[in-house]
Amino acid sequence: MLEAAAEKKGQELSGRVPGRGATAERVYAQERRAARSLHGLALLFFCALAVFAAIARAAGDSFFLRLATEALIFGGLAVSADILLGFAGLLSLGQALYFGLGAYASALVMKDVLPSFWLALAASAGTGLLAGLLGGLIASRVRGVYFALITFGLAQVVAKVIYNTRELGASDGIIGIPIIQVPVGFATVEANSPAGFFLVVLVAAMLLYAALSFLAGTPFGRLLAALRINQSRLPFLGWPAGPIKLAAFVTAAAIASVAGGLYPMLRGFVSPELMYFEMSTNAIIAAVIGGTGTLIGPLLGAVLLVFGKSVIGTFTEYHQIVIGALFMAAVLFFPRGLAGVVKAQFGGPKKDAV
Amino acid sequence: MEYIQFVLAPQMLNGLSFGVSVILMALGLTIIFGLLDVINMAHGEFYAIGAYTGFVLLGAGFSFWAVIALVPISMLPLGYAVQRLLIRRAFNSGDRHTLSLLLTLGLSMVVADLLRMGFGPNTVRPETPVKGGLELLGIFLPAYRATLIALGAAIIAAVYLLVYRTSLGAMIRAAAYDRNMAASLGVPVERVYSATFAFGVALAGLSGVLLSPVFSVFPTMGHDFLVLAFTVVIVGGLGSIKGAVLAGLLLTQIQAVSSLFISPVWSDPIVFGIMVLVLMLRPQGLFGKIGYA
Amino acid sequence: MMANRAPQPSAGQERAAIVLETLDLSVHFGGLWAVNGVSVAIESGGITSIIGPNGAGKSTFFNLISGAIRPSSGRILINGRPARSSPSKIRAQGLARSFQITNLFPQLSVFENLRLAAQILEPMARGFLPVRMSSKAEAKAEALLARFDLAHRAERLAGELSHGEQRRLEIAAALASEPQILLLDEPTQGMSHGDTQDTKALIKSLGGELTVLLIEHDIELVMDLSKHVVVLHQGSKLAEGSPAAVSANPEVQAAYFGGQ
Numbered sequence: 001m002l003e004a005a006a007e008k009k010g011q012e013l014s015g016r017v018p019g020r021g022a023t024a025e026r027v028y029a030q031e032r033r034a035a036r037s038l039h040g041l042a043l044l045f046f047c048a049l050a051v052f053a054a055i056a057r058a059a060g061d062s063f064f065l066r067l068a069t070e071a072l073i074f075g076g077l078a079v080s081a082d083i084l085l086g087f088a089g090l091l092s093l094g095q096a097l098y099f100g101l102g103a104y105a106s107a108l109v110m111k112d113v114l115p116s117f118w119l120a121l122a123a124s125a126g127t128g129l130l131a132g133l134l135g136g137l138i139a140s141r142v143r144g145v146y147f148a149l150i151t152f153g154l155a156q157v158v159a160k161v162i163y164n165t166r167e168l169g170a171s172d173g174i175i176g177i178p179i180i181q182v183p184v185g186f187a188t189v190e191a192n193s194p195a196g197f198f199l200v201v202l203v204a205a206m207l208l209y210a211a212l213s214f215l216a217g218t219p220f221g222r223l224l225a226a227l228r229i230n231q232s233r234l235p236f237l238g239w240p241a242g243p244i245k246l247a248a249f250v251t252a253a254a255i256a257s258v259a260g261g262l263y264p265m266l267r268g269f270v271s272p273e274l275m276y277f278e279m280s281t282n283a284i285i286a287a288v289i290g291g292t293g294t295l296i297g298p299l300l301g302a303v304l305l306v307f308g309k310s311v312i313g314t315f316t317e318y319h320q321i322v323i324g325a326l327f328m329a330a331v332l333f334f335p336r337g338l339a340g341v342v343k344a345q346f347g348g349p350k351k352d353a354v
Numbered sequence: 355m356e357y358i359q360f361v362l363a364p365q366m367l368n369g370l371s372f373g374v375s376v377i378l379m380a381l382g383l384t385i386i387f388g389l390l391d392v393i394n395m396a397h398g399e400f401y402a403i404g405a406y407t408g409f410v411l412l413g414a415g416f417s418f419w420a421v422i423a424l425v426p427i428s429m430l431p432l433g434y435a436v437q438r439l440l441i442r443r444a445f446n447s448g449d450r451h452t453l454s455l456l457l458t459l460g461l462s463m464v465v466a467d468l469l470r471m472g473f474g475p476n477t478v479r480p481e482t483p484v485k486g487g488l489e490l491l492g493i494f495l496p497a498y499r500a501t502l503i504a505l506g507a508a509i510i511a512a513v514y515l516l517v518y519r520t521s522l523g524a525m526i527r528a529a530a531y532d533r534n535m536a537a538s539l540g541v542p543v544e545r546v547y548s549a550t551f552a553f554g555v556a557l558a559g560l561s562g563v564l565l566s567p568v569f570s571v572f573p574t575m576g577h578d579f580l581v582l583a584f585t586v587v588i589v590g591g592l593g594s595i596k597g598a599v600l601a602g603l604l605l606t607q608i609q610a611v612s613s614l615f616i617s618p619v620w621s622d623p624i625v626f627g628i629m630v631l632v633l634m635l636r637p638q639g640l641f642g643k644i645g646y647a
Numbered sequence: 648m649m650a651n652r653a654p655q656p657s658a659g660q661e662r663a664a665i666v667l668e669t670l671d672l673s674v675h676f677g678g679l680w681a682v683n684g685v686s687v688a689i690e691s692g693g694i695t696s697i698i699g700p701n702g703a704g705k706s707t708f709f710n711l712i713s714g715a716i717r718p719s720s721g722r723i724l725i726n727g728r729p730a731r732s733s734p735s736k737i738r739a740q741g742l743a744r745s746f747q748i749t750n751l752f753p754q755l756s757v758f759e760n761l762r763l764a765a766q767i768l769e770p771m772a773r774g775f776l777p778v779r780m781s782s783k784a785e786a787k788a789e790a791l792l793a794r795f796d797l798a799h800r801a802e803r804l805a806g807e808l809s810h811g812e813q814r815r816l817e818i819a820a821a822l823a824s825e826p827q828i829l830l831l832d833e834p835t836q837g838m839s840h841g842d843t844q845d846t847k848a849l850i851k852s853l854g855g856e857l858t859v860l861l862i863e864h865d866i867e868l869v870m871d872l873s874k875h876v877v878v879l880h881q882g883s884k885l886a887e888g889s890p891a892a893v894s895a896n897p898e899v900q901a902a903y904f905g906g907q
Contacts, residue, residue: 021789023801027758028779030802091452138630144451145393145592146633149584153626156581164619219766219774219781226763229752235734236713236744238767238824277577281459288456318471324463331456332443 037347039213041339042296046206049303053202057195065194067310068303069266072201075302076259077279078286079208079295083252085284086293087221088245089228090140091148093280094155095256097135100275101127102257104162107174107264115180117191121261128257129250136249140242143231152277159275173271177264191265201262205299208255212295224248225293285327291337300338361614363493369610370603371499372568374506377602378561379579380586381513381595382554388593389530389550392441392454396462397558397583398576402469404429404559405566405575409480418483422505425563426556433555436461437548445547462576470573479570502564509560514595526550530593581622585629591639600640663690665727666828666858667712667742672721673882674711681707683882684721689828689875694854696861696869696890699879700903705862706747708879709830712860713737713744725828738767744830745821747862749813753806757797757816760805761788764823791819795849811842818849828858835865847872870894878902 049068056065081095102124109123110116139150162168169175181188182200189196215221223244226234234241264270273279282305283298290301305323312319330337336344379401386394404425411421440461444453484498517523528536529546537543562575569575586605590597605628609621632639667689674682682704689695697705710716712723714734723730725740751760765787766774773781792798795815800808805816818834831850835843847868853859854872863869869876870890877887880902886893893899 021786023758023789023792023798024785027756027802030756085452089452091455138634142633142637145387145455146588146637148393148455149588150630150633153581153585153629157623157626160619160622214777215775217777219763219769219778219784222759222763222778223766223774226752226755229754230750233746233750233752236715236738237764237820238735238738240733240735281463284456284459318467320463320467321471324460324467327463328440328457328460331453331460335453 034343034347035213035217037343037345038294038296038339040346041300041342042209045296045300045303046202046209049202050199053195053198062194065198066266067306069194069198069201070263071303071306072198072205072299073259073262073266074283074306075205075286075299076208076262077256078283078290078298078302079212080252080256080259081280081283082287082292082295082298083212083224083248083255085287086297087216087224087228088248089231090143090245090248091284092139092151092252093148093277093284094151094153095252095283096275096277096279097151097155097158098128098131098253098256099260099263099279099283100159100162100270100272101131102260103263103270103274104168104174104260105257106261107177107270110177110180110264111174115178117180117182117265120180120265121258124257124261125254128254131257132250132253133246135253136246140245140249143245152280155275155277155280159272162275163272169271171272173269173273174264175269177268177270179268180265182265197266201266204262209295209299216295220244220247228293282323285323285330287337288327288335289330289337291339291341291343294337294339294343297337297339304338360494362611364495365610365614366607367490367493367495367503368499369606371502371506372565372610373603373606374503374510375561375565376579376582376586376606377510377599378506378557378564379583380590380598380602381510382557382561383583384587384590384593384595384598385517385526385557386551386554387587389526390437390441390445390454390547391450392444392551393451393458394551394554395455395458395580396465397458397555398580399462399465399469400429400433400555400558400576401562401579402571402573402576403432403465404562405571406469406473406562407559408563408566409478409571412480412483422560422563426560429556429559430552433552434548436555437551441551442544442547466573466576473573475573477570477572480566482567498567502568505564510599513557517595522549578622582625585625587639588629589632589639591641594639594641597639597641663692665689666691666725667860668724668727669712670722670724672708672711672718672723674707674716674719680882682711682718682879685879685882685884686721687877687884687887689858689860691858692854693874694850694859694861694872695875695877696863696873697877697879698863698866698869699885702881703879704882705879706832707882709744709832709860709862713742713830738824738826741827742830743821743824743826743828745817745832745834747832747836749817751805751813751816751820754804756802757805757808758788758792758801760816761791761819761823764788764820765791767824787823787825791823795819796845811838814838814842815846815849818846822853826857828860829853830860830862832862833864834861835863835868843868866894 052068053065077095077099080098081092084090084092105123105127106120109120113119135154138154139147142150163171179190179192182191182197184200189200191197223234223239227241227244231241260274263274286301286305287298288301289304290299291297309319309323312322379397383394383397386392407428408421408425411424412418416424440457441454444450444457482498484501486497487494488497488500517526525536525541525546528539529541529543533543586598586602589605590601605625609625612624613621665688669685669687672682672685673680685708697708699705711718712730714730714732714737717732725737725742728740731737731740752763762784765784766781768783768787769781792801795818797812797815797819800812805813808816814834814836818831821829834850835846838846843865850859850861851872861873873890875887876890876893878885878893878899885902886896886899
């Protein structure tokens, strides 16, 4: 039975099957459904934030707008951590290193070179690429625990070196960053305008989401996902794991650095704390709570975490206990995270599928 | 000659006393990994718990010798409970390493803050239990450091004997080597796991007590130490007792002697650099898993 | 049938091209020689089976040829050229393999498993464009689904498949990159009788298209399908030759049925 079918189809193997097959269409339809549920969530998220901005501005608030801006900037770091964790399956405990380096690069450019938005971000991006390459060459040869520990150690060491470097402000960091103008097409936005800068960062976050969503739908993105599921098979399919991991690492580092580059524009200073372990772990926590591997999850988780901390902080100074406990609960009982649950609920296969 | 007598040798002995405590901590980590396949990121917190417990007990009037016995004993049930209630849940998942890492990470956050809540953020320092100094072959050494070396060596030897010369140790090694086979041979695997985790945690706590007069006690004392402990474990080989001992001695000696020539700022980068080199060139470390140590 | 020497083709036969050759190939693990001085020359086309009792080193042999592990000594030649050092480079040399324990992507759909496996057929730049533009890979996946009778399961996650279906998927994935040499490691492992017969037919047709190297425990299948058989025992080559010759060989019989 199979032999006959095999012989028949064997002929089809030699020539290309013209047009797109029905099987592929079915599969793509299913993949689209899953992606749409996440895009829907993302749309909701961004709209909600835009509405929030309008309301806050009308109410004359600046604190919450700045907090939300910081949350989105931190969200960039969380996305960076998730590219490694949720896609490549690599747990980085030192992603804040690239965030901090990007922040320092941006700060130095704005303060000592030229208070230019694009130049500062370019410096951050360049720093991220370079540092990511170096870090990646070291770290991507290993995986699992070893990867986590290498990234952990790398961040610790560099943070310590910077902490002890007087030229970089040592433990105080760099302060007195000038307020810059952000050129937005025909207009400019002042960096210290709460609503204005928030919108700039919001747009940046949307662009990041769009770009990464595109990447996830490419073979490269699929290979990354496959890397997480079964790294050992990939080389036998023709894809050496090392270069792929390195590419993912460099990409993640660059994203973290650019996000970090926005930080001094918001807060006017940078300090070694931006590279510390706590920052790195918070990024992971945001990604896990929001939903790893979903791209919108880390952004969601970041906003929840930052606002959650702020809220908890009004009741007690021991917010680590609550966050830590929530994190453990998420790891044990909700490993898919919020976005993951949405995807499963709304993006699953049609009920009447075969 | 004088240099050796007054500078180098005391520094090396200092390194030795530090090394012995680092080894105790690393032993706990490596045993937990070797058997349970669990990365305990909260190990530093157990180290701190041990130090704080010791501090409290000393303050309550117990003698130092009583305390170094009481602290690890009191931490056994704690470790057992943590394993049963928490760690075990991560155990059956395929992503065990990542999951246990994340779980213990969360745990470490909670515990660190709990310690801060209970004892305040400030540093405290128990009195040095053995005062004075002694002279050994013309080298002057604080008496407590000497005690540390002797005590530490004895405990390390005891751990080695326990793992390799007792039936409990045999059960642990069997379960580490092949869980299902051990279970079918009648080894109570679940209980062995919990007991081993408890044991590893107790070692961390003991290390905390022993080092508290030297390094003081504060809520985040475990963090920096954890990096060093992990480095020792990796260089020595995850799961290897022999490796932890050798790597512990080696790394702390390198740290001690190098600090004579270079600024202490570089001490961490050097240690880290060694870890990276080992991970890149020989990821399994010096020796293998606990079953074949 | 000398052990450890590649056999000469019988007189009167044109010497077919040697697509895969190992020369005194050995690897040891901690004092144990898992593969010990094995020399074979595999001719192009047809099915060559590697058989031997458990622990003979068959899978290790496959691991060596496919680049999963490095040999301690000896050489491997693919189409006369030295085999490269990593699995991905060896795949580029035209050799693909399946695994004894299904080694795919359980959380991805069957279709995606095959599409990924076929992605190597596309130029690298396509990797950064939307997946739907990798039409070659997509067509290949469709074709494989049809040939291996998995089209109706295309959207299912690979992990949801029955054992027999997973084994079929395993072979299909190896085939996706259009190799010249296909290593099949116990493809019928754990299959029902019906599935085994179907797979046997499949392997037979594959033998007509490319060079197949097969590890199998099902002796009947081996004898039916193979044009050439290599027997390994405790890491060394014990015998090789036609199926009839090998099964008549007293040493081979002793190795399989003799006590130890």
